[in-house]
Amino acid sequence: MSRSIEQPLNARSRRTRQAILAATRALLEERGLDALTMAAVAERVGVSRRGLYLHFASRGELVAALFDYVAGVEGLERSLEHVWAAPDSPAALTEWAHHLARYHPNVLAVDRAVQQVRTHDPDARRHYERANAAQLANCRRLTRWLAREGRLAEPWTEESGAALLWSLVSSEVIGGLLEEQGWSREELGERLALLYRRTLVAGDG
Amino acid sequence: MSRSIEQPLNARSRRTRQAILAATRALLEERGLDALTMAAVAERVGVSRRGLYLHFASRGELVAALFDYVAGVEGLERSLEHVWAAPDSPAALTEWAHHLARYHPNVLAVDRAVQQVRTHDPDARRHYERANAAQLANCRRLTRWLAREGRLAEPWTEESGAALLWSLVSSEVIGGLLEEQGWSREELGERLALLYRRTLVAGDG
DNA sequence: CTTAGAAGTATCCAGCATGTGCACTTTTTG
DNA sequence: CAAAAAGTGCACATGCTGGATACTTCTAAG
Numbered sequence: 001m002s003r004s005i006e007q008p009l010n011a012r013s014r015r016t017r018q019a020i021l022a023a024t025r026a027l028l029e030e031r032g033l034d035a036l037t038m039a040a041v042a043e044r045v046g047v048s049r050r051g052l053y054l055h056f057a058s059r060g061e062l063v064a065a066l067f068d069y070v071a072g073v074e075g076l077e078r079s080l081e082h083v084w085a086a087p088d089s090p091a092a093l094t095e096w097a098h099h100l101a102r103y104h105p106n107v108l109a110v111d112r113a114v115q116q117v118r119t120h121d122p123d124a125r126r127h128y129e130r131a132n133a134a135q136l137a138n139c140r141r142l143t144r145w146l147a148r149e150g151r152l153a154e155p156w157t158e159e160s161g162a163a164l165l166w167s168l169v170s171s172e173v174i175g176g177l178l179e180e181q182g183w184s185r186e187e188l189g190e191r192l193a194l195l196y197r198r199t200l201v202a203g204d205g
Numbered sequence: 206m207s208r209s210i211e212q213p214l215n216a217r218s219r220r221t222r223q224a225i226l227a228a229t230r231a232l233l234e235e236r237g238l239d240a241l242t243m244a245a246v247a248e249r250v251g252v253s254r255r256g257l258y259l260h261f262a263s264r265g266e267l268v269a270a271l272f273d274y275v276a277g278v279e280g281l282e283r284s285l286e287h288v289w290a291a292p293d294s295p296a297a298l299t300e301w302a303h304h305l306a307r308y309h310p311n312v313l314a315v316d317r318a319v320q321q322v323r324t325h326d327p328d329a330r331r332h333y334e335r336a337n338a339a340q341l342a343n344c345r346r347l348t349r350w351l352a353r354e355g356r357l358a359e360p361w362t363e364e365s366g367a368a369l370l371w372s373l374v375s376s377e378v379i380g381g382l383l384e385e386q387g388w389s390r391e392e393l394g395e396r397l398a399l400l401y402r403r404t405l406v407a408g409d410g
Numbered sequence: 411c412t413t414a415g416a417a418g419t420a421t422c423c424a425g426c427a428t429g430t431g432c433a434c435t436t437t438t439t440g
Numbered sequence: 441c442a443a444a445a446a447g448t449g450c451a452c453a454t455g456c457t458g459g460a461t462a463c464t465t466c467t468a469a470g
Contacts, residue, residue: 010416010417010466010467010468011467011468012416012417012418012466012467013416013417016417016418032324033324034324034325037455037456037457038456038457038458039455039456047418047419048418048419048420050418050419050420050421050458050459051417051418051419053458053459054416054417054418057458058457058458059456059457059458116321119237119238119239120239155399160388160392160396163382163386163388164382164396164400166381166386167377167378167381167382167386168373168378170375170377170378170381171377172372172375172376172377172378173372173373173375173377173378176371176372176375177368177369177372181368181371181372183365183368187365191365191369194360194404195369195400195404198403198404199399199400199403199404215437215438215439215445215446216438217437217438217445217446217447218445218446221446221447242426242427242428243427243428243429244427252447252448253447253448253449254449255429255430255447255448255449255450256446256447256448258429258430259445259446259447262429263428263429264427264428264429411470412469412470413468413469413470414467414468414469414470415466415467415468415469416465416466416467416468417464417465417466417467418463418464418465418466419462419463419464419465420461420462420463420464421460421461421462421463422459422460422461423458423459423460423461424457424458424459424460425456425457425458425459426455426456426457427454427455427456428453428454428455428456429452429453429454430451430452430453430454431450431451431452431453432449432450432451433448433449433450434447434448434449434450435446435447435448435449436445436446436447436448437444437445437446437447438443438444438445438446439442439443439444439445440441440442440443440444
């Protein structure tokens with residue numbers, strides 16, 4: 001099932017594909033994953049239900065494709081630049097917290113959807129695992145930086161610190177604090193930054 | 206739909222109900238939520254598919270019922286006693302970390318299932334929210350205790366500290382660290398305790 | 411400007427899961 | 441033993457996915 005669909009050559013095709021992705025995202029954010037049926041998407045795009053399958057082999061593939069779509073639209077790379085441009089590793093850690101608070105809220109719905117769908121769908125699982133590996137790599141880069149500068153607090157290692165950081169990039173955590181606990185993005189960023197520094201950074205009074 | 210089903214009076218009925226819950230849990234843990242169809246459960250229990258609906262009005266209600274079932278079987282209350290028996294608030298916080306590492310791994314599959322199902326099913330949502338509120342109340346009790354003893358670090362308040370603690374009781378976090386990062390329960394407990402103390406406790410060298 | 415091939419439509423279909431209705435049998439219990 | 445409760449078997453409506461087929465419409469390259 002769900003054999004990937006080759007890159008569209010046609011301009012018309014590309015436009016339709018984008019329209020489908022945009023409509024899917026909107027529908028997902030407005031009405032949730034359960035309401036996201038192929039029929040509902042088709043109607044919203046103004047295309048036949050059968051037509052969707054010309055662009056996405058399955059519902060799972062469609063949801064999975066949202067992953068990269070929102071990363072582009074919401075500027076994942078751009079937001080990450082702030083982290084690596086920091087002057088030192090503790091500052092980078094703080095920037096990482098702010099990056100989470102800046103970027104992730106915008107993709108929460110998609111994150112959660114991919115996460116649910118991944119259990120059935122190999123395509124979604126692939127996308128999820130790729131994104132996850134990238135996330136973990138970023139975390140490890142942070143802890144390595146800390147270690148190099150001698151700022152990684154006892155008893156953390158590059159590995160265990162990275163794992164901890166990675167685990168806190170969770171739609172459950174971020175969504176819970178924002179939506180259920182009513183934190184603002186600013187509060188989220190500041191407080192995560194605080195947690196990170198106190199937990200991981202040595203000599204940070 | 207999914208009108209609740211009244212307390213069974215019959216001994217036979219109670220036995221069957223327990224058998225259904227046990228089989229459901231086993232199936233869920235072995236083969237995941239997707240494989241958890243009413244037909245599969247029925248076969249495993251050795252009861253007709255129709256018979257399940259005599260005990261649980263819907264699949265959602267069945268999954269939701271697992272919540273309390275595992276809490277009983279795995280001794281939620283008993284595990285929590287360690288927390289409140291602690292001599293002081295920082296010790297309680299440490300005990301809380303160990304409680305998470307002791308209890309939660311045993312109910313991860315059920316936690317995740319209820320969380321997914323709750324989006325469709327009102328019954329599951331009710332159960333989830335009740336459990337969640339209890340969780341949050343526990344966290345607040347911890348931060349209140351800290352505050353009373355003057356051990357709550359700047360800039361946390363009873364409320365914001367509780368929210369933070371609450372957000373870290375997440376199957377995504379716990380499951381991720383245990384399963385994907387390969388932490389042992391001991392490591393999880395120790396490291397969470399460390400994170401909690403450094404972040405929330407004042408004057409804890 | 412024409413024409414081959416791609417994009418898209420309309421309709422039907424099979425598969426599979428949920429949950430309900432109904433007549434029936436078996437077990438429990440007073 | 442008799443009534444009530446528990447459980448069975450089967451049929452059925454509904455809702456979704458994804459595949460098939462024959463058809464029309466657009467677009468891109470010669």
